Structure formats: C-alpha cells, structure tokens
Amino acid sequence: MWLLATAITLAACSAGPPVAADADPIPPLAVDEFEVLITTSDQPLVVNVWASWCVPCRSEAPLLRAAHESFGDRIRFIGIDVRDSQGDALAFMAEFGITYENYFDREGAIPSALGGFGVPLTFFFAPGGERVFFQPGVIDERTLALQIDELLARS
Amino acid sequence: MEFTLLWQAGLGVAAAVVVARFQRRRGLVSRDVGLGDRLVGAAVVGMLAGRLTAMIVQGVNPILSPADILVVRGGVHTGAASLAALATLVWGLRNDLWNGLDAAAPAALAGLAGWHAGCVFRGACLGTISSLPWAIAQPGSTITRHPVELYAAGLYALAAAGAFWLGRRWTLGVLAGLALASAALVRLATQPLRPSIGGGPIGWYLAGTMTGLVVVVLRYRSTAPP
Numbered sequence: 062m063w064l065l066a067t068a069i070t071l072a073a074c075s076a077g078p079p080v081a082a083d084a085d086p087i088p089p090l091a092v093d094e095f096e097v098l099i100t101t102s103d104q105p106l107v108v109n110v111w112a113s114w115c116v117p118c119r120s121e122a123p124l125l126r127a128a129h130e131s132f133g134d135r136i137r138f139i140g141i142d143v144r145d146s147q148g149d150a151l152a153f154m155a156e157f158g159i160t161y162e163n164y165f166d167r168e169g170a171i172p173s174a175l176g177g178f179g180v181p182l183t184f185f186f187a188p189g190g191e192r193v194f195f196q197p198g199v200i201d202e203r204t205l206a207l208q209i210d211e212l213l214a215r216s
Numbered sequence: 217m218e219f220t221l222l223w224q225a226g227l228g229v230a231a232a233v234v235v236a237r238f239q240r241r242r243g244l245v246s247r248d249v250g251l252g253d254r255l256v257g258a259a260v261v262g263m264l265a266g267r268l269t270a271m272i273v274q275g276v277n278p279i280l281s282p283a284d285i286l287v288v289r290g291g292v293h294t295g296a297a298s299l300a301a302l303a304t305l306v307w308g309l310r311n312d313l314w315n316g317l318d319a320a321a322p323a324a325l326a327g328l329a330g331w332h333a334g335c336v337f338r339g340a341c342l343g344t345i346s347s348l349p350w351a352i353a354q355p356g357s358t359i360t361r362h363p364v365e366l367y368a369a370g371l372y373a374l375a376a377a378g379a380f381w382l383g384r385r386w387t388l389g390v391l392a393g394l395a396l397a398s399a400a401l402v403r404l405a406t407q408p409l410r411p412s413i414g415g416g417p418i419g420w421y422l423a424g425t426m427t428g429l430v431v432v433v434l435r436y437r438s439t440a441p442p
Contacts, residue, residue: 116281120274120290127413156275201289206411207342207354207361214345214359 084155086147090164092174095141100190104137105212109200110172110182112145113153117199118181122157124202129161132209135216138162143169143180187215221288224334229256231330235376236323250308251316255323258304263288266297294417298424302396314388314435321395322379328399329372335365343367343409364409371402389435397428 090098099106109125111118129138140163142150147165154163166172172182177197185194185208193215194208233252240251270291271278278285305324309316335341342354343364351360375398382391404421 116276116284117287117290119276120271120284120287123274124291124413131413199287199290201291202413203340203411206413209413210345210411211357211359 084151087142087150087163087165090141090166090171092170095164095171095174096190098139099186102137102186102190103188104135105188105193105216106137106139106184106186107209107212108139108141108184108186110141110143110177110180110184112143112180113149114145115180119157121181121183121199122153122159124200124205126157126159128205128209129159132213133161136209136212139164141166141171143167143172185212187212220338223337224331225259227334227337228259228327228331232256232323232327235326235380239319239322239380251320251323254305254308254316255320255327257308258301259327261304262297262301263292265300266292266294269293269296295420295423298420314392317392318388321391322376325372325376325379325395325399328402329369329376332365332372333369335369341365342411343406344411362409364406367409368402368406371405372399375399375402387435387438389438390432393428393431393435395428396431397425400424400428
C-alpha cells in the first residue's frame with residue numbers, strides 16, 4: 062500500500078509544467094552557423110548538448126541553470142537540443158527554468174561535428190573558439206566549477 | 217559505469233575495515249559487532265538514499281528512470297545520505313548502541329579519510345585557485361589549485377587517529393558525538409576551498425557539527441559525577 066502511494070506520488074511529481082501555446086520555438090542552428098558563433102564570441106562559452114528524453118540531462122539541468130545565474134554575465138551559456146521535438150524541448154526548458162540561449166539541432170549534426178556522441182555533452186570554449194575542455198556524459202558540480210574557473214582565467 | 221568512483225569507494229571501505237579489524241585485535245571493540253559490515257551497509261544505504269533524494273529534487277522520477285540511480289555524478293543529496301547512513305548504523309547497533317557507535321567512530325572516520333584520499337583515482341582532488349607551493353594544476357592547465365580533497369583526507373585521518381587514541385577514556389557515546397562533530401566540521405572547514413556553483417550544503421555541515429556536540433554534552437552529563 063505504501064509502495065503504491067509512493068509510486069503514485071513520484072509519478073505525479075514527474076509531470077512537467079504546461080508550455081504556453083504562444084511560446085517561441087527553439088531556433089534551428091546549422092553546423093557552419095555554430096562555428097561562426099563560437100569563433101566570433103568575445104565571451105567564453107559553455108555549450109551543453111541535451112535532449113528532453115535524456116534522463117541524465119535532467120540531473121545536470123538544475124546545475125547548469127545555477128551556473129548561468131551565477132556566471133551568465135561573464136560566460137555565454139548555450140544549449141543545443143538534439144533529436145527532439147519542439148514541444149518536449151520547450152516543456153523541458155520551462156520545467157527547469159532554463160533561460161539561456163538554446164538552439165534546435167534535429168539531426169544532432171553539431172555534436173557530431175565536434176566529435177561528441179550521445180547526450181548529454183558539455184563543451185567549454187575560450188573566446189575565439191579554442192576548445193578548452195569536453196565532458197561526455199553528466200557533468201558534476203566540481204567539474205563545471207573548475208572549468209568555469211579555467212574559462213574566466215583565459216578571458 | 218563510474219569505475220573511478222568504485223576505486224574511490226573501495227579505498228574508503230578498505231580503510232574503514234582495516235581500522236575496525238585493528239580495533240578488534242587490540243580489544244577495543246568489546247564484542248564482535250560486525251563493525252566493518254555495518255559501516256559498509258550504512259554507507260551503501262546512505263549513498264542510495266542520497267542519490268534517490270537528489271533525483272527527486274532534480275525532477276527525475278526514480279520509478280520511471282531506475283537506471284539513473286547509478287549516475288552518481290548527477291548528484292547525491294548530502295543531508296539525506298548522512299541521515300540515512302546514520303539511521304542505518306544506529307539501527308544495526310541498536311542492541312548495544314553507544315558501545316557500538318563508539319567502536320564505529322575511528323573506523324568511520326578512517327573510511328572518510330580513505331574516500332577523500334581516493335580522489336587521486338579520479339583526478340578529482342582539486343579545489344579553488346592557489347599559489348601555495350604545494351598547489352597542483354590539472355592536466356593542460358596553468359592554474360594551480362588547493363588539493364582540497366587531500367586536505368580533507370589528512371584531517372579525517374587525524375580525527376580517526378585521535379578517536380582511536382581516545383578509545384574508551386570517556387563516557388560511552390562521547391566519542392561517537394565527537395566523531396560526528398569532527399566529520400561534519402572537516403567538510404565545513406574545507407568547503408570554502410572546494411570549487412562550487414551554489415556554495416555547497418553548508419547548513420547540513422553546521423547541523424552535523426551541532427548535533428555531534430549536543431550528543432557529546434548529553435552523553436557526558438548523563439553519567440558525569442555530581
């Protein structure tokens with residue numbers, strides 16, 4: 062009985078917030094546009110590749126949001142949503158309160174061009190586009206904080 | 217699978233078991249309470265509870281995503297893990313509580329020392345930026361940092377040695393309280409040197425320190441001569 066009640070509670074807790082019908086879709090981004098974006102940025106970049114169906118992405122989403130809130134004025138945070146639907150992706154962003162810029166990459170071409178496989182992936186770029194670090198899989202708080210230190214020291 | 221984390225956990229377990237056996241050989245554990253097994257059991261339950269709590273807090277349903285429990289790097293809730301580990305240990309030692317907790321104190325602190333020293337397996341010893349002579353840099357970086365996890369390991373090893381040395385000199389339960397307070401205090405003291413996004417669970421470390429000190433006072437007064 063207790064197990065059933067717990068299961069129902071947990072299942073209810075997993076429902077995400079509704080997405081406004083007039084929410085703007087996540088803009089698409091091609092590989093060449095992404096390359097221009099990272100090479101012309103005068104701020105260091107944290108690029109997180111994610112998808113709404115990716116369970117580990119949920120684990121790191123609150124951490125990335127907190128990092129953006131703390132360092133968003135000095136570091137540019139970018140999300141690349143791959144192999145996803147607009148509706149699910151927007152619901153994911155609303156659920157976790159993600160407000161940094163995000164782009165839609167239906168085929169996952171950008172992470173493939175960067176040599177990454179699967180989700181989540183997190184890339185760290187210095188101003189000018191030099192790749193400083195690449196974290197395949199879930200990023201933990203320590204690694205994220207260390208790499209943000211590295212980016213700030215190089216900028 | 218986090219094999220480097222397994223190595224780190226293995227070092228923690230090994231340190232705890234070695235100290236527990238040493239205590240038994242020296243006759244410091246009054247009876248065979250299965251100390252090593254109970255400590256490892258408490259650590260496993262604590263890790264599981266901490267991970268499950270972190271998942272729920274992060275909005276991940278553990279029933280729909282059971283495999284995510286293994287993604288320890290996604291976060292472990294410090295408070296839930298500590299409470300669950302302590303509760304498991306207390307339950308396991310309930311027949312001879314204070315005697316058992318006192319016996320567990322040096323081994324538990326040694327286990328924490330081993331866990332933190334195990335950062336070398338993961339390359340995860342680095343803290344905030346430092347220019348001290350012993351500061352170290354991560355591969356490919358020129359930024360040198362405090363080896364904060366090794367600081368913590370050293371402090372825990374000192375606390376374990378102190379607990380071992382103190383042994384049965386005080387009223388039953390005082391040593392356990394001191395161990396709890398020192399375990400939390402080491403984390404509290406080293407937290408400012410840890411790379412962190414949100415500042416870390418300072419409140420839980422403070423609560424652990426205060427709880428340990430309250431146990432010390434209560435246990436000391438409970439049998440202190442008038």
